[in-house]
Amino acid sequence: MHLVLFLIFGALCVGGAINLLAQKHPINSALSLIVVMGSLALLYLLLGAEFVAAVQIIVYAGAVMVLFVFVIMLLNAGAEEVLPHASRVAVMLGVPGLILGLAIGIWVISRYAGLDKISIGGPAIMNGAESFGNPASVARLLFRDFLLPFEVTSVLILIAILGAVVLARREE
Amino acid sequence: MSIGTYILVSLIKIVVVVFVLLTAVAYTTLAERKVVGHIQNRWGPSRVGPFGIWQPLADGLKFIFKEDLTPPYVYKPIYLLAPVLSLTVALTAIAVVPIGPWVTIGNIHTPLQIADVNIGLLVVLGLTGIGVYGIALAGWSSNSKYSMLGSLRASAQMVSYEVALGLSLIGVLILSGSFSLREIVDAQSGTWLGFIPKWNFFKGQFVAFFIYIMAAYAETNRIPFDLAEAETELVAGYHTEYSSMKFAMFFMAEYANMFTVACLATVLFFGGWSGPVFGPALLRACLPVFWFLLKVLTFIFIYIWVRATLPRFRYDQLMAFGWKFLLPLAVANTMVTALVVALQ
Numbered sequence: 001m002h003l004v005l006f007l008i009f010g011a012l013c014v015g016g017a018i019n020l021l022a023q024k025h026p027i028n029s030a031l032s033l034i035v036v037m038g039s040l041a042l043l044y045l046l047l048g049a050e051f052v053a054a055v056q057i058i059v060y061a062g063a064v065m066v067l068f069v070f071v072i073m074l075l076n077a078g079a080e081e082v083l084p085h086a087s088r089v090a091v092m093l094g095v096p097g098l099i100l101g102l103a104i105g106i107w108v109i110s111r112y113a114g115l116d117k118i119s120i121g122g123p124a125i126m127n128g129a130e131s132f133g134n135p136a137s138v139a140r141l142l143f144r145d146f147l148l149p150f151e152v153t154s155v156l157i158l159i160a161i162l163g164a165v166v167l168a169r170r171e172e
Numbered sequence: 173m174s175i176g177t178y179i180l181v182s183l184i185k186i187v188v189v190v191f192v193l194l195t196a197v198a199y200t201t202l203a204e205r206k207v208v209g210h211i212q213n214r215w216g217p218s219r220v221g222p223f224g225i226w227q228p229l230a231d232g233l234k235f236i237f238k239e240d241l242t243p244p245y246v247y248k249p250i251y252l253l254a255p256v257l258s259l260t261v262a263l264t265a266i267a268v269v270p271i272g273p274w275v276t277i278g279n280i281h282t283p284l285q286i287a288d289v290n291i292g293l294l295v296v297l298g299l300t301g302i303g304v305y306g307i308a309l310a311g312w313s314s315n316s317k318y319s320m321l322g323s324l325r326a327s328a329q330m331v332s333y334e335v336a337l338g339l340s341l342i343g344v345l346i347l348s349g350s351f352s353l354r355e356i357v358d359a360q361s362g363t364w365l366g367f368i369p370k371w372n373f374f375k376g377q378f379v380a381f382f383i384y385i386m387a388a389y390a391e392t393n394r395i396p397f398d399l400a401e402a403e404t405e406l407v408a409g410y411h412t413e414y415s416s417m418k419f420a421m422f423f424m425a426e427y428a429n430m431f432t433v434a435c436l437a438t439v440l441f442f443g444g445w446s447g448p449v450f451g452p453a454l455l456r457a458c459l460p461v462f463w464f465l466l467k468v469l470t471f472i473f474i475y476i477w478v479r480a481t482l483p484r485f486r487y488d489q490l491m492a493f494g495w496k497f498l499l500p501l502a503v504a505n506t507m508v509t510a511l512v513v514a515l516q
Contacts, residue, residue: 028249050289054291069309073312134290
């Protein structure tokens with residue numbers, strides 16, 4: 001049952017991603033990206049991380065993608081023109097295919113060189129299956145074990161916001 | 173219970189809730205027109221049946237028979253998608269709202285709620301975020317200047333007030349310790365001194381309640397925050413180019429959002445279904461739902477009352493109010509609540 005649901009939502013995700021590349025008008029691509037974000041949230045739910053799934057919808061699909069859609073609307077980006085000498089299928093599948101090939105190559109090499117046993121996780125991740133995806137356990141990790149990275153990330157985002165405001169300011 | 177029974181019970185609950193919600197939406201339009209009318213010292217609709225009771229029916233028939241015009245210059249796929257998205261999101265948010273306690277009918281023990289997830293509050297906030305797309309895409313796809321401006325203003329307003337809305341609910345979360353709406357209601361049961369109910373409003377969240385109500389009025393694009401769809405400003409804003417059933421879908425989505433906001437206000441700040449329970453067993457089973465509906469109707473009445481009374485904000489006043497006043501106030505409320513709880 002788990003496998004069936006994973007295949008359905010995974011297919012939805014991959015379908016959305018391929019549709020994103022295949023559409024000519026950027027607004028359709030943005031909507032396909034929203035479908036991808038949503039199906040990622042469903043995959044997180046399948047993994048038992050319900051808090052991350054909800055936050056994925058609220059932040060990614062509900063705020064970041066709104067920004068994308070605003071930009072496309074305000075710049076009035078039209079449908080892209082077809083390049084006369086390029087095959088659309090080659091452009092669509094070329095870059096992702098290259099990345100996929102590299103990823104499989106790296107995985108095979110690391111598997112045979114024994115490098116995939118290195119873990120980069122923190123102290124409290126594998127503590128028990130019952131206290132994994134709910135908000136309380138995520139909060140415990142975020143505000144106790146990983147407090148410094150959390151605060152540093154907040155400062156980083158603040159710097160990014162200030163940078164955007166400075167760069168977009170009109171010269172008086 | 174077995175999976176088959178669970179699915180059957182859930183389907184029955186879904187049908188009942190959707191039916192009740194759509195009827196409530198239709199009669200809220202009538203209530204709005206009558207209440208606004210009485211406040212303005214005139215009768216509202218009173219011809220179509222006693223006290224205008226069949227007016228929503230007449231409105232529905234009118235919408236169905238109106239000419240369903242699709243202008244040739246719109247971007248059709250998204251033009252048709254936008255009202256569907258708005259209405260779907262508006263009708264889905266009611267799924268996590270608890271209406272009453274657990275009931276036992278025959279040998280089926282079930283909560284009066286469609287889905288009791290342990291992230292109920294986050295689901296509602298996420299759906300509100302997705303609701304912005306209905307408006308943004310409607311205005312853009314209509315390919316007309318009034319629609320575009322109206323939808324940009326409305327989306328920017330909704331995104332701004334979502335922040336204040338979310339932050340104002342953190343105080344409630346700290347007091348209840350859970351995102352699940354049923355657990356939030358259960359944490360508000362009981363009374364002090366025998367008659368003051370332990371609602372979050374009386375536990376110190378009155379500032380948060382007012383922030384929530386104001387942010388929710390802005391989220392649902394109601395007066396005093398309805399600049400984006402006011403007739404004297406922008407023709408009709410983002411739904412200028414929509415007619416007949418597509419406009420009716422936007423209309424229903426707005427009233428369904430209003431209903432959801434009222435339900436959330438009672439669940440989060442006023443104890444949901446808590447209220448005096450007395451009498452024989454059948455009355456005891458029905459009274460909690462009655463108290464819940466009474467509180468929800470009170471909030472809808474306040475929505476309509478505010479609509480009839482206040483003028484609307486200018487757009488820059490609106491954005492300044494959201495970012496410069498409500499947001500710092502919500503953060504301050506969070507800090508004070510956290511301090512008080514930590515010192516206990």
